[in-house]
Amino acid sequence: MALVELDPSLLSTLKDKVVVLTGGAIGIGRSAVEQFHANGAKVVFGDVIDEPAQELASTLGPSVRYMHCDTACYADQLALFATAEKEFGHVDIVVANAGVGQQGKDIYAPDQDINEEPSLKEIDVNLKGVLFTARIGQHYLRKVGGGDLVLLSSIAGFKEMGGLTPYMASKHGVIGLLRALRLTALPENIRINVICPWMTKTRLVAPVEGGWYKLGLPTNEPADVARAIIICATANRGTGGKTHEGAVLPFSGKILYIAGGKAYEIEDKLQELEPEWLGKENSEVLAKGQAYLQSDGTSWDSLK
Numbered sequence: 001m002a003l004v005e006l007d008p009s010l011l012s013t014l015k016d017k018v019v020v021l022t023g024g025a026i027g028i029g030r031s032a033v034e035q036f037h038a039n040g041a042k043v044v045f046g047d048v049i050d051e052p053a054q055e056l057a058s059t060l061g062p063s064v065r066y067m068h069c070d071t072a073c074y075a076d077q078l079a080l081f082a083t084a085e086k087e088f089g090h091v092d093i094v095v096a097n098a099g100v101g102q103q104g105k106d107i108y109a110p111d112q113d114i115n116e117e118p119s120l121k122e123i124d125v126n127l128k129g130v131l132f133t134a135r136i137g138q139h140y141l142r143k144v145g146g147g148d149l150v151l152l153s154s155i156a157g158f159k160e161m162g163g164l165t166p167y168m169a170s171k172h173g174v175i176g177l178l179r180a181l182r183l184t185a186l187p188e189n190i191r192i193n194v195i196c197p198w199m200t201k202t203r204l205v206a207p208v209e210g211g212w213y214k215l216g217l218p219t220n221e222p223a224d225v226a227r228a229i230i231i232c233a234t235a236n237r238g239t240g241g242k243t244h245e246g247a248v249l250p251f252s253g254k255i256l257y258i259a260g261g262k263a264y265e266i267e268d269k270l271q272e273l274e275p276e277w278l279g280k281e282n283s284e285v286l287a288k289g290q291a292y293l294q295s296d297g298t299s300w301d302s303l304k
């Protein structure tokens with residue numbers, strides 16, 4: 001684990017960069033839109049709640065555009081990115097932030113009607129939507145020779161917890177997406193990083209807020225998580241190897257855990273300690289298998 005702290009001198013690298021962000025009307029996404037804008041970036045953001053989104057865009061002015069975009073809808077996302085390119089010429093930074101939680105509806109509880117197909121909205125928005133954003137985002141980042149893709153997962157992406165099953169599966173899926181893409185993306189100069197916020201004061205956590213505060217557990221402001229998004233979007237943009245305090249370059253394939261307002265990188269240590277938790281021999285043999293699967297001559301296409 002490594003504490004990563006924003007170096008404000010890197011904020012100037014955001015000037016005139018074009019950001020596409022999903023779910024920017026309220027909460028963490030809104031704060032990220034504000035921070036990108038405050039540092040000179042142009043932002044095109046989508047959401048499904050038009051009123052606060054339009055209000056934000058009109059407050060911030062013409063360098064921030066809002067477009068209705070349901071992230072679970074591929075055509076909506078295509079249109080969001082196309083708008084960014086049309087309005088501002090290209091895309092440099094992509095943030096897959098939109099997310100939902102259907103708290104209080106445990107579809108795996110014994111009292112559920114098994115004949116009724118459950119809603120899997122969390123999978124549609126938090127996972128399918130993020131898969132779409134990453135796919136379309138990569139396409140646009142390639143056009144400018146690379147850029148930054150930041151994906152929102154959660155502590156629900158790596159810890160266990162009952163009662164939020166589709167949410168947990170969706171957020172674990174985002175970490176799977178990071179690990180699936182990071183090897184092939186980096187040679188294209190596309191840096192993919194994941195944010196895992198712990199309790200952050202937004203409407204998403206309203207049902208459990210009271211008890212949380214009574215216990216005095218750490219919380220994040222939406223601005224703290226937005227700052228971690230900015231850290232990911234700027235870590236590789238310094239000159240002469242300059243980056244944020246505690247960040248290791250290339251800053252790619254990382255997972256930032258956000259708690260008590262601070263950002264900690266947790267993925268490097270997890271990978272480094274594999275021989276301990278998997279066993280030295282298992283780890284060595286696995287590395288050989290992975291090297292074979294990644295090698296140029298290997299294909300998953302049975303016709304090749």
Ligand SMILES: NC(=O)c1ccc[n+]([C@@H]2O[C@H](COP(=O)([O-])OP(=O)(O)OC[C@H]3O[C@@H](n4cnc5c(N)ncnc54)[C@H](O)[C@@H]3O)[C@@H](O)[C@H]2O)c1
Binds near residue numbers: 098196
């Ligand atoms: N608040 C926390 O404690 C916490 C913890 C871990 C992860 N997260 C993640 O952070 C991200 C932001 O959440 P938040 O806490 O700001 O919640 P929020 O509810 O305040 O904001 C979520 C935003 O996503 C938008 N959205 C929802 N469905 C959408 C869809 N289909 N298409 C487009 N936009 C959609 C909402 O309208 C809203 O603007 C989410 O991915 C969430 O899972 C939050």
